Amino acid sequence: MYIGVDLGGTNIAVGLVDEDGKIVHKGEAPTGVGRPFDEIIKDMAHLIKRVIAESNYKLEDVKAIGIGSPGLPDDEKGIIVFANNLDWHNVPIRAELSKYFDLPIRIENDGNTAGLAEAVAGACKGVDNSITITLGTGIGSGIIINGKPYSGSHSIGAELGHIIVEVDGIQCTCGNKGCWERYASATALIREGKKAAQDNPDSMIYKSVEGNLDKITAKTVIDAAKEGDATALELFDKYVYYLAMGIITIINSFDPSIIAIGGGVAKAGDFLLDALKKKVDEHIFYKDVPYAKITRAELGNDAGIIGAAMLGRLI
């Protein structure tokens, strides 16, 4: 058995996970950001013990603890170099958690743990090279090469939300301009939805929120597009085009076997996936050669726990 910890800015989720990536038992506690890191990690340790105690297993059954962290974890040093939404800088998470457990502890970026989860137990099962893309507030990504999470030589890779799709384009939070997530995240879809609704009060987007533009979500826009609303469709087509161009960059560089799409926007299901596949097909480089299967990520919120736990399986 393995323990997987999904460390987030709001909650810490912990799961006891078997060899095949199946969650046997899980639990959650508030992160309580702002407190000293040793207190947060103490709570994490207690939560791990509680989850094991509530299951039919014992601590002796656990082979390793894996942690999926936001920001920039450095597994070699056992620290989280920094994580904005935890307000952590150089936190020695392995040393701190080792005060409570005599077990191997691995840490990895939460994009990569989601990717590893899909590779072990989800949409990317059975292939060596896969990439999982999460379309949410930003674009998260997990890169699996030869069955292992890949984050490069300085742990700063696998930030596919920040590949440049438009030189000198929209300002990004990362300091650069034109990053993919500025055009293809849920946030981008909402931003464009608001603009379009404002300019087109006749559109279904505007009507479905009764003019309260702050209520517009990715679903508002996609539902209107599904219904054939012209304003929404135009916006959706443009969104899919940007999404596809990032996917093509991924294919032309990594050429994975499978690209799994998750996150809020992916809930649009085949309506999104079919449009995306069509656009990629139109613009792909090698027309007569097979390329990555594009599919929906399967594990949803559990991916964080599962992937973190599966880090222990790689030891």
Place this chain on the structure above:
Amino acid sequence: MYIGVDLGGTNIAVGLVDEDGKIVHKGEAPTGVGRPFDEIIKDMAHLIKRVIAESNYKLEDVKAIGIGSPGLPDDEKGIIVFANNLDWHNVPIRAELSKYFDLPIRIENDGNTAGLAEAVAGACKGVDNSITITLGTGIGSGIIINGKPYSGSHSIGAELGHIIVEVDGIQCTCGNKGCWERYASATALIREGKKAAQDNPDSMIYKSVEGNLDKITAKTVIDAAKEGDATALELFDKYVYYLAMGIITIINSFDPSIIAIGGGVAKAGDFLLDALKKKVDEHIFYKDVPYAKITRAELGNDAGIIGAAMLGRLI
């Protein structure tokens, strides 16, 4: 010893290469594109035998033959799926060359062999993850992950010339729009140089070719920029910006230890590299974390032979 074959549209270059990637002896013959593939491969075999005969070694000293091919080689199947500038489709190169040699034969894309050469014996020596970028007619690329060439699950990866830096941008030969090589290859620099010269007959670019715009090369533009010509500098700055944005996409996805820049444009030396590094530094995501060293590729035209030979060392 290893044999490296650099198969090009104009010439076939063959080298006898030692364990450390040093060329002991080399030779060249015209490819003679248009002839049946078995004739071309027969010539290749004769050239290999000649190169060995002219050296102090014997065929028995050779452990393997590696071939760097343009287009899309498939090492698993031992074929070249297709290569435009050879006019080859599904050529069984391994089976054909095996008629002449009882040796392991490996094939790989020529971008990746150049990358492997730099990793073994050039600018990227001593690190696990590196990427070599060749700025020529297009942009070639070689990706080395954990010491091995990486070309993905369908051999269509490592085409970094075709990452998208401008959605709906300039039409590319690959059928898509906005590919990096349309903005950051030598061809792009020449195209923009011609435009700028035409619009600015006072510029040094125009004067140095005495108004004969067809004589403009990448060097013409860069030399004028080095001299401080305003028109050339403006164009050069824009070129470097596009080049840097592709490099940032590479860092944010692959995060290699070293990025080596080769090809005709790289002959500009530190004038180019210093400007490029400055631009990357300004726009990099993680400001306080080390990222890839950007340096000049070292092996020039020999990279093709050396990298192909080193494929044999990986067996």
